Amino acid sequence: HTMGWSPEGAAGRRRVAARGDRDGGNKRGGGGGRRWRREGGAAAAAGAAEAAGDGDEGGRGGEGGGSLPPAWLRAHLSGCGHQEYRELVLEVQSVRSRCNAEASKREALEIGYNSLRQDNERLKKLYMEKLINFADQFECHSKYQSLKGELDEADRKLVNMKAEHEKTVEKLEQEHQMKTAELEKQMACFVVQQSANEATISQLQQELAGHKMKVDALNKHLSHVAADTELQYQHEIQELRDWIMVEQQEKNELLKKLQIAETELLISKTKQAEQLRESISNRHVETLKQKVMKLRKENESLKRQLANSDSADL
Secondary structure (H helix, E strand, C coil): CCCCECHHHHHHHHHHHHHHHHHHHHHHHHCCCHHHHHHHHHHHHHHHHHHHHHHHHHHHHCCCCCCCCCHHHHHHCCCCCHHHHHHHHHHHHHHHHHHHHHHHHHHHHHHHHHHHHHHHHHHHHHHHHHHHHHHHHHHHHHHHHHHHHHHHHHHHHHHHHHHHHHHHHHHHHHHHHHHHHHHHHHHHHHHHHHHHHHHHHHHHHHHHHHHHHHHHHHHHHHHHHHHHHHHHHHHHHHHHHHHHHHHHHHHHHHHHHHHHHHHHHHHHHHHHHHHHHHHHHHHHHHHHHHHHHHHHHHHHHHHHHHHHHHHHHC
16 A cells, blocks of 8 residues: 655645645635635645545555555655555545535635625615615605695685685675575565555455456447447448438539539630720720820920920021
8 A cells, every 4th residue: 555655745745735725715814705716716626636536546446445545645655654644644634624615615605605796786776776765755855845835825825715714704694694684574574565465466356356247247238239339320321321322413413503604604704804805905095095195295295395496596
């Protein structure tokens, strides 16, 4: 089992494993980011894989199936003692256990990172929701303030309107009471007047019944009188017709006499006209005679004057 093993090789393996462990521990304690997990975990995984691979090869190469060192370890342990070999094996096992622990821590850290990232996204969403809610609340608060002012103004107006309404209601109640009293008085007057009207109506109905009876009697009497009057009128009309016929005959006779008288009058008028013309002509002849006599007298006087004038000239 100690063939091919050397202390220098074991020391080199220890230095590599320690450096990987140190680098992983420094990065784990310093940053906490992805880089140290990636580098430290890779170094630890490389060391663990190398140790595991060598262990597997040693296990497969051993004839008895015990815990044989790997091939490179056996090659370097050929010149080393049993005590140093055991120390190296223990150191390799511790390095392997540390690598496994680091891998477990790496997985746990990745899980934590994923959960933190999810929590961060969730918190971002919650923050945005809270911010939106805050903006909505702020807007609602401003609207609430404006609506509160409007509500206060509306309350003041409502109080004023309520006071005016109460005054109006009181005034209307007073007017209603006054109108009610007046209407009650009018109703009492109307009741009295209605009773009087009913009495008057009953009296008028009785009088109307009496008048109807009188009218019926008068209608009967009027029918009899109308019949008698119609007979009388017919007799009178017939008498008037007879009288008109007699008058027409007399008129015709008078017309004949009038025509005869007109003819006689016309003859007498013609005679009178002739006589008038004769008298007028006679008067005209007398007038002419008088004028001739007058002219003769004037002529004689003119002759005398002329003769006198001639004698005067001589």
